[in-house]
Amino acid sequence: MLFGIDVGGTHTDAVLIDKEVGVRAYVKIPTDPDDLLGSIRGAISEILSQEKGVEIERFNLSTTLCTNAIVQDLLEPVGVIVSAGPGIDPHKFSIGNYYEVIPGGLDHRGTEIYPLDISHANKVISNLLDYGVKVFSVVSKFSPRNPVHEEKIAELIQDKADFITLGHKLSGQLNFPRRIATAYYNSAVWPIFDKFLDSVKRCLEEFKLSPQLNILKADGGTMPYNTAKRIPVESIFSGPAASVMGIFGLCDITEDTIVLDVGGTTTDIGVLAAGVPLIEPENVRLKERPTLVRAMKVKSIGLGGDSAVRVNGDKIEVGPKRLGPCMAKGGDVPAFLDALNCICDETYGDKDASFKGMHKINENLKCSLEETPIRIVEQGCKILKKEVSEFIDEINERPIYTIHELLEFRKIEPKKIYLMGGPANILKKFIEKEFGLPVVVPEYFGVANAIGAAIARPTMQAELFADTEKKIMTIPVLGIKENISKNYNLKVARKDIQKNMSIYIRENLGWDIDLSELEIIFESSMNMVKDVFTVGQDIRVKCQVKPGICKDYENVVRCVCNR
């Protein structure tokens, strides 16, 4: 059985999924932001009280712990040590309180152009240790091409630090400032996350459970306990990804689709391209700093149940601010959910309070009282429509570098909308009308995020880079650096990256992956020419295991949506 749990900002959702019957139990409890472990414990005990004596194979956890730690600045001081060649002044990328630039540099092919100043590095390190710095991040410019400077600096710290993040181990993507920010945050959240993971493990033991513990990532994949301890930063922003994975698992989708998850403060917009969740290799921003954390392409907009409603002139405005809870839940300001409350048959909280809110809004409007909530909801849907179409335009504007791709470019054109979150059922017909598209509200839409977490499986991306002039092949994230012959080519490179990734996945992620799941998403081989002679090939291959769901559970989960 699978146990999926999403510890969100407001709610903690958990589900138990059986291989034979699908969802066996689910629970939604409020999250205690000061005691996430308590929320997890609460959810487990609720589920276990519904279903006794179950055998849990995998326990998949999506948590906001790292995100919160970053937002609230509960971070460990990190010694960030960088080396850079020519280009933008590396001091401009400074992050944290201990940012040090060591002389030394590589060029775009990974050739050392300035040697690393080891004695300077030693001095910097011993100073940082004196300040009491215990965790470090080491990043050099162009390290995915050649990690030598990062490795040399790491050697100097190795025995003196609790934890070191090396830039090239995070991603093979080129982007020095992002690599710096990602490495910084990875080390900065490490102590708190590491401790948390251990306590989750102990908590499971208390319940006499010993499942494989996995952490959900922002790209909708999972990583096992051991990997999570090495790259905790990958656990940020997994919530929206869990929701998209939930829809992906619940419904059999083959076309371009929008997923809308209407929450309390925000609505998350996700996109499936021909039924496949759209991943962005560089998506997540942390405190305005873009990172290399791979994430599902999701946009959060300031429109949710508690979004404040007001009248400006003769126009209704909804959101983006939340001024406390909606009136139905004791707030002072009429909110989007109050409008929804007034037009649905069911009652949410204090319905009279919601009506009072509508009166308040109606005072400044020319329309009738009955019309008021409808106009508010319509306005909310208008905002959604505008944001969604801007989001789709942005996706369709993404840069392309080959003639073939440009001529073959397939625009994303959504054909359907999947709606989830609290008010999904009431919103359905309004969204249908505004978008002119069919809207589906799947069963279990309230805990789709937990279902998504439960059925998610590992994801991964790696880049191979080979230079047949230098006779070197590297796969930075796997720490592979091999000598190759002059005849090395794209065909061999493809095999190499797939082979090495499948070994890594088997040994580290505990999954016997089928080669067909290792998808080559980019490849190129270009002549390198000196004067007029071809001196070698510049070969690049990018391979991914895209987000997917556990095959064994696909059918039982999916039939729920088709009913």
Place this chain on the structure above:
Amino acid sequence: MQQVKNKLGVVFFPAFDWAISPTHPERQERLLYTMDQLKEEGVFDIPGIREYKPELASRQEIEKVHFCFPDVLSNITDSHLISAGGCIKAGKLVMEKKEDKAFALVRPPGHHAMKVVHGGRGFCNINIEAIMIEYLREKYGVKKVAIVDTDCHHGDGTQDIYWHDPDTLYISIHQDGRTLYPGTGFTSEIGGPKAKGKTINIPLPPNTSDEGFLYAMENVVLPILDDFAPDLIVNSAGQDNHFTDPITNMNFSARGYAKLSEMLKPDLVVLEGGYSIQGALPYVNLGIVLALAGLDYSYVKEPDYDPKKFEMDKRTMDYIKRICETARKNYFSPPQSSITLEKDGNWIVRNKEIFYDTSYIVERQKEYILDCENCRGVLKIESSSSRVKNCLAIEAPINCCEKCLNTAYMEYDKAKEKGYSHIQFIDRVNKKVLR
């Protein structure tokens, strides 16, 4: 966080699947390391710098600028439609005020492509700047445009296209034509009879380094631009003046290029040549991007750059100063031509022979420009090449007078009887092309 002074759009299209031939300078690899450098620097993450993808230019947009014989499609590949479309996209970004400036970092280049096209010259088939400029004129009513061509090779194609246009100022800084392809661009070339002083050539001697280039900028280009007061400044940013370029002999640096961009303040920048794909392009392009956005570029430096190696001696600097003085005068008080113009009735006639080195084609042209008192006059070209013989081209320019427009139509009707193999008539007044 870096704060831009100008919002910059970069239309980046490296065309990783297109080459003239596998080891040709204009090959797949050309912008590979530039891409690596720009990505590694996180340039497109800087708030205010945004990457865009190109559009495809249409056949019609090309036909409004060029006379292509036998037709457009037999002269180009998809890559040309994309690089021209990339420029158009850049132009739109600025005209529609989405960005303050835009850089079309696209290939293949275009500044050797002339008004008439029978094939490829100097790696160029169609003139991507001219296609962009004429698109912007037609769509947004832009009138006065200045093109500053900083490619190491003389932009003979752009010069040819705008030779008779008094509303387009073309300034080219390049390596002396006696020492480099295409062998033109001397100070004596100053524009046609109706556009005298609107073509300015600054041929610099081999080994000119930052000091020489920046002297020419300061003392010729900027004062002329000041006086001309264009609506739009376009920089044809070839990067082959670089000291590592394999096919030229100049000593310009990445920081020099950045400084030049900072001084010029162009609205639109279009990549032209530049074939030192590892040693120069990654740094020069980075320098230009930072300078355009108004960011610090003082750390942009080629690994092997030593300014001391490229100091200029006094004799060469004196020579450059003299060239600059002549170029200045050519604009502010253009000299009378020493050669009497050949005339045929009211038409001023020029004979030209053009060699298409990339396609290995020879073309002979007889060019007629109507000597009109009210406008720049109708253009008529009889052209024959080793590929296509007996072609006729007629153009009624964008602001042409009614009389000239009538003449152009009469010429077109007359020509149809005369058995030309191909006729193309560009009517810019009514925005149409007849073939």
